[in-house]
Amino acid sequence: MTGATIQAKNGVNGAVSAVLKSLKDSGCVDAVLVPTRVKSGETFVYLLIRNPKMLDSCAPLPPVMPVQGARALQSLTRHGKVEQTVLCVMRPCEVRASIELAKRRQVDLENVLFMSLDCPGALRTRDYVNDPEALDKRYQGILNNWEGDGLRPTCETCVHFSCEDVPVDLHVGLVGTKEEEAVIIGVSKRGEELLDKAGIECSEDVSAWQVEVEKARDKKAGNRSKVVSELKDKAAGMDNLGLLFADCINCHNCMRVCPICYCRQCFFDSSDQVRLRAEDYFAKAQARGGIRFPGDMMQFHLGRIYHMGLSCVGCGACEDGCPMDVPVSQVFAFAGDEVQKTFDYVPGRSTDEPIPTLTYEEDELHEYEDA
Numbered sequence: 199m200t201g202a203t204i205q206a207k208n209g210v211n212g213a214v215s216a217v218l219k220s221l222k223d224s225g226c227v228d229a230v231l232v233p234t235r236v237k238s239g240e241t242f243v244y245l246l247i248r249n250p251k252m253l254d255s256c257a258p259l260p261p262v263m264p265v266q267g268a269r270a271l272q273s274l275t276r277h278g279k280v281e282q283t284v285l286c287v288m289r290p291c292e293v294r295a296s297i298e299l300a301k302r303r304q305v306d307l308e309n310v311l312f313m314s315l316d317c318p319g320a321l322r323t324r325d326y327v328n329d330p331e332a333l334d335k336r337y338q339g340i341l342n343n344w345e346g347d348g349l350r351p352t353c354e355t356c357v358h359f360s361c362e363d364v365p366v367d368l369h370v371g372l373v374g375t376k377e378e379e380a381v382i383i384g385v386s387k388r389g390e391e392l393l394d395k396a397g398i399e400c401s402e403d404v405s406a407w408q409v410e411v412e413k414a415r416d417k418k419a420g421n422r423s424k425v426v427s428e429l430k431d432k433a434a435g436m437d438n439l440g441l442l443f444a445d446c447i448n449c450h451n452c453m454r455v456c457p458i459c460y461c462r463q464c465f466f467d468s469s470d471q472v473r474l475r476a477e478d479y480f481a482k483a484q485a486r487g488g489i490r491f492p493g494d495m496m497q498f499h500l501g502r503i504y505h506m507g508l509s510c511v512g513c514g515a516c517e518d519g520c521p522m523d524v525p526v527s528q529v530f531a532f533a534g535d536e537v538q539k540t541f542d543y544v545p546g547r548s549t550d551e552p553i554p555t556l557t558y559e560e561d562e563l564h565e566y567e568d569a
């Protein structure tokens with residue numbers, strides 16, 4: 199694999215913004231969908247940018263992820279394909295979520311290109327809004343050393359933080375590169391053509407960066423095994439699961455921010471079937487001594503796990519949006535991992551890989567026949 203060194207004297211965001219401008223000026227990209235800091239400075243949103251001057255203020259790798267990029271792309275392509283070429287600049291988990299949504303026909307990828315960046319993880323949004331300046335500094339330290347405090351728990355265990363197994367066109371490598379430098383790589387044929395047209399020659403060997411990515415991945419994989427084995431005990435059985443979700447107030451924020459929660463009309467928001475009649479609640483209370491309200495809390499979480507566990511990309515948006523600090527993304531990522539391994543499926547790995555539950559195969563899962 200070859201790439202080109204880009205100077206990052208003004209930070210990663212400045213370096214990537216310069217590349218985006220070159221791509222826009224070359225005429226091969228009509229618009230860029232990219233995170234940008236809001237005017238108050240306290241958070242970031244996705245901006246669809248057509249005016250190259252506005253790229254000066256974009257933040258391709260913000261310290262937080264208050265909006266999951268797949269949700270932004272879903273809104274953009276809600277009515278079908280876009281007619282102009284859009285380059286989406288996203289974290290790898292956001293690209294993977296977009297791929298999953300495309301397979302579920304909720305995102306249209308025609309004329310859409312992806313650029314990702316090596317992602318050390320994101321800080322918690324609630325921490326960030328309390329002190330953006332201090333957390334900007336902290337995140338810079340994390341980018342320099344590829345570790346540090348305050349990252350979301352699922353980010354600490356994410357092994358898909360670079361471009362391997364993520365179908366992007368362009369990627370910006372950051373792990374282990376020299377201070378004030380990054381590498382840009384054309385991952386797909388289209389990506390190589392884009393860089394060529396923008397006059398960015400990619401002839402440098404990037405194997406040193408690849409070695410550093412492997413090392414960082416080994417570390418994250420170690421964190422992941424540890425967390426999974428701890429969760430295996432903590433989440434085993436309904437009683438334990440109930441304890442993990444005990445603080446849940448059933449606000450459904452986790453569902454609203456999740457990029458994968460794909461139903462256009464949610465059963466839990468729309469149906470009276472989930473709400474029992476008063477006499478049924480009385481009967482349950484009689485049998486158990488008492489019942490909690492709202493009553494469908496566990497049904498909600500189990501329904502969501504069952505529904506979208508195969509496509510969960512472990513982005514952590516659900517836990518970040520939870521007002522009660524329920525470890526919801528850790529449980530989902532763990533449950534998702536189990537079911538994804540069963541089907542040898544990695545969500546977002548490829549647009550050509552069908553979602554197992556949407557395809558019928560007669561000859562599979564024989565190991566469960568006698569179970």
Ligand code: SF4
Nearest residue numbers: 456510512513514516
């Ligand atoms: S369940 Fe949570 S971790 Fe999984 S895709 Fe949705 S928001 Fe991300």
Ligand code: SF4
Nearest residue numbers: 446447449450452520
């Ligand atoms: S887990 Fe958190 S965000 Fe989800 S419903 Fe419960 S309290 Fe709300």
